[in-house]
Amino acid sequence: MLYITSGSLLPVFCVVEHKESPLERERREEHAEFVLIKRDLLFNQLIEMALLTLGYSHSSAAQAKGSIQVGKWNPVPLSCVTDAPDATVADMLQDVHHVITLKIQLHSCPKLEDLPPEQWSHSTVRNALKELLKDMNQSTLAKECPLSQVRPPPHTHTHTHTHTINFRKT
Incomplete structure (x- = not known):
């Protein structure tokens, strides 16, 4: 396995999960892959940058919640990891990036324009249409x-x- 540990980028394994509604307990995995994140990026911008890199829209990124999971441990919300507003991705993940998963939760029904085209499905289109009809x-x-x-x-x-x-x- 190759880990990129030098240079200006750090690999972070991301799993984007989606809930159809806030009441739904079961999550289904939407997207799982490595993204390369700039080491000097502020840690509090990690979720947004990961989603943008994966092809999601700014509106999806702004509403997302994230957590870090180390190995098989329970995930820890990113807001609990550090209080330092100037902490960078390198400061926080440099020594553990190879054993962590960035879990990102999208809680609202996705709009088609918020998903990469390869993730469009009949149910996604149907749900987007239902939301459109409810809203208008x-x-x-x-x-x-x-x-x-x-x-x-x-x-x-x-x-x-x-x-x-x-x-x-x-």
Whole structure:
């Protein structure tokens, strides 16, 4: 196994976990891989930089929570690791980076633009659409999606009924 310990970068193993809702206890793993983090980065910016490096958006990074897990120990929230506002990633992880995992929790339903394209799935698209429909009323949807009618393609008709959705602009 190769560890990069010199130079300006430090490898950090990251596991990004996602909860569908704050009430859900079980997490499912979304993303797990090493990221190279600048040694002189402030430790309190570690979660944001790791997520940005993995392709997540600034809004996802801003809402994320993180913890450090050493080996098989229980994870410790990053806020409990140090009180020093000027501590760097090198100060905190230099001697232990090869045995730690940075666990990042995303608690809100992800927006498609917040996920790297390779992580899009049917359930992710469906959940994003549900959130959109919950958040927007008919007039807002009409502005975002200026359709006068939505009809299924002719080859999909199995019944004689045609369903039409009318959006009215207000």
